Amino acid sequence: MKKIFLDTETTGLNPGQILQLTYCVCEINKQGLEKVSFAKNFFFSVDYIEPSAQAIHGFNVENLKNLSMGKTFRDAAKEIAKDLKDGIFIAHNVKFDKKFIAAEFERLNSIIWNPKDFFCTMEYFKPIVQAKSKTGRIKNPSLEETLTFLDVNKNSLSNGAKRLFNCDNISFHDARYDVASLVSCYYKAKKLGYNL
Secondary structure: OOOEEEEEHHHHHHHOOOOEEEEEEEEOOOOOOOOEEEEEEOOOOOOOOOOHHHHHHHHOHHHHHHHHOOOOHHHHHHHHHHHOOOOEEEEEEEEHHHHHHHHHHHHOHHHHHHHHOEEEEEHHHHHHOOOOOOOOOEEOOHHHHHHHHHOHHHHHHHHHHHHHHHOOOOOOOOHHHHHHHHEEEEEEHHHHOOOO
16 A cells, blocks of 8 residues: 655644645555655645744745745645545644645545545654653654654755755755655664564
8 A cells, every 4th residue: 555655834733724745655666665656745825824834834925926836735636635545644743734634625625535544653653752841751752853763864864855856955844854754764663673
């Protein structure tokens, strides 16, 4: 079954809109190895971004008009639904990304998106990474904390993201970088013997 490693950047915390959607689809090839089949990145034009969200990802309404060439989620919805169909939707905080994608499709009413299953790397790694909050309690690990725990080479991540999405100058909170990080975490953990 295909695995869809996915990340979103959004207009805020509550289902407003997705302004960047990135995913990488991995499937088993003829040799029986899981390999990248394809990767896609979409920017979407939006009317408003909460200042707190903009402070995290750095995108604003004006530069999104250029990056998206004026396209909205509606313009890519059929293609996205087809790509997500029958796969395992994998994200770091899957509830967040699932909630936003569901909200976008609900606004369209007529397009059904139906992954077979969902998997959250944040929930999976919480008891393993044991990242601590300021008060010393175990918290959900960030993607960066998970990368550090698994000793993923961060220099190679940037190069991998650039190759995968044919881009440059990206880092955390650009969904392309975060998807490359997610893929690296997942397969490094499998290599180390974790049962994902």
